[in-house]
């Protein structure tokens with residue numbers, strides 16, 4: 001009986017030591033792999049950015065400019081000029097115009113250089129920054 005117990009104990013400790021050894025081996029392997037990955041990453045990034053990522057970024061920019069419409073435009077402008085500036089019966093299309101052109105127009109209305117009671121009333125309390133943002137946004141409508 002007691003010899004059996006001693007053998008069982010020895011076996012158990014052997015197994016535990018083995019398992020500990022295996023685990024420590026595995027974890028060092030993992031660490032090494034991680035190190036290799038983190039060393040390779042910057043190189044891979046540079047390569048990708050020059051081709052695929054650049055395309056992706058361009059696509060994202062395009063999607064952002066055509067799909068996203070600011071709250072300001074939706075609330076203040078879209079009722080007359082349409083959801084994407086395509087124009088309605090009330091107001092002309094403002095689609096496909098340059099940022100400079102739109103900004104100048106808005107500024108003209110606001111400062112009464114071009115009198116239009118509809119547009120002036122709307123722009124009376126818009127800030128210069130808001131006008132600039134609107135102009136930038138509208139110039140991207142397609």
Ligand code: HEC
Pocket residue numbers: 073076077078079080081090091092093094102105106114116118119122134
């Ligand atoms: C109540 C209706 C109405 C709303 C709302 C409105 N507009 Fe207008 N908008 C007009 C009308 C009408 C004209 C044409 C005026 C004219 O011929 O001088 C115009 C003209 C313009 C023009 C000049 C177009 C061109 O080619 O000459 C721009 C740019 C413009 N609006 C931008 C905006 C922006 C930005 C907003 C939101 C802040 C806005 N509008 C809100 C009615 C509206």
